Amino acid sequence: MADVNRVVLAYSGGLDTSVILKWLEQTYGCEVVTFTADLGQGEELEPARQKALKAGVKPEHIFIEDVREEFVKDYVFPMMRANALYEGLYLLGTSIARPLIAKRQIEIAHQVGADAVSHGATGKGNDQVRFELGYYGLDPDIRVIAPWREWDLTSRTRLIAFAEEHGIDIPRDKRGEAPFSTDANLLHTSSEGKVLEDPWEETPDYVYSRTNDPESAPDTPEYITVEFEGGDAVGVNGEPLSPAALLTKLNDYGREHGIGRLDLVENRFVGMKSRGMYETPGGTILLAAHRGIEQLTLDRGAAHLKDELMPRYAELIYNGFWFSPEREMLQAAIDHSQTHVAGTVRLKLYKGRADVVGRKTDRRFNLYSQEVVTFEEDKGRYDQRDAAGFIRLNALRLRLLGERNRDA
Incomplete structure (x- = not known):
């Protein structure tokens, strides 16, 4: 553990990451750099700076950044171009935020000369995977510290006791058992x-x-x-x-x-x-x-292909593979379809x-023709008699199957 000199922690200023900050210092004997992202969570982030200062983090090692525009422009919007839904329902709100946090942690680690990064995700959830796949995808040699997989603070009671022992502020709503996270x-x-x-x-x-x-x-x-x-x-x-x-x-x-x-x-x-x-x-x-x-x-072909690709694309984001080549390949195809x-x-x-x-839409982009689809006179742009041959050709294999089954 002595080989970790400086670590960049994804830090919210809440109880868990405040405990992690102190635990990292004690366990690894390292200097902690904090990164707090304003992703539009609706919370005042200045208290995170004050808590980090109180914990002994150097002012120049406290990073609090407004990344809302980058989050929507470079992560949410590309995902929306794909109409991405995990398991047909989930709009991937947590999943899509993790790659940006991981990216900034790695960038800050390079900036301050840190040799490790850390997060507060538990060992049962998806976020640990998302963070760490992001870290390794951007820096294959980075050291990752996941406290929830290492420490013995396995209950809320132990977490609070550690906080009290080290003078870490504990919000009133954290004293009891949280009704949900x-x-x-x-x-x-x-x-x-x-x-x-x-x-x-x-x-x-x-x-x-x-x-x-x-x-x-x-x-x-x-x-x-x-x-x-x-x-x-x-x-x-x-x-x-x-x-x-x-x-x-x-x-x-x-x-x-x-x-x-x-x-x-x-x-x-x-x-x-x-x-x-x-x-x-x-x-x-x-x-x-x-x-x-x-x-x-x-176009119908492009639209239907997109719908076929979407579940795979959504699963890649959900599982943490934002920086994978297959996600980037799918993104290129999806983006091309959006011209x-x-x-x-x-x-x-x-x-x-x-x-x-x-x-x-403007006629330059429009594929919908009211003249063609109308039940009124369509000025000869669609000859309904053509449909007979179209149907016969598509029915050929079904008729052959029917003949075989009838004669069996």
């Missing part, structure tokens, strides 16, 4: 554990923090528009917005109308099933809008739903 960023809030562990029991109202109860949401629908260029949302209601500002705006609409709640029993990468509750208000609206504009602008995905989508927001009710 949460993770939040600009895309979503996730809650799991304790009161949520029984999959038969309905999620208590007090767990929800990001969305209003759909049943008590406004009784009048609200209509909004989302504008797209190159597959990415660029504005809401005609107002150009940066990626983070746009997602924030959609989150506000989603909160008001109770949009984006998900109760899910999922398959963790580490092998077990877990039950979680997710709130992804803006992301749910954005996904619906993106699919809406693709309906006009994406002509541009236009405006109108959505109706009402009591937990975000429904596409209109979409339009």
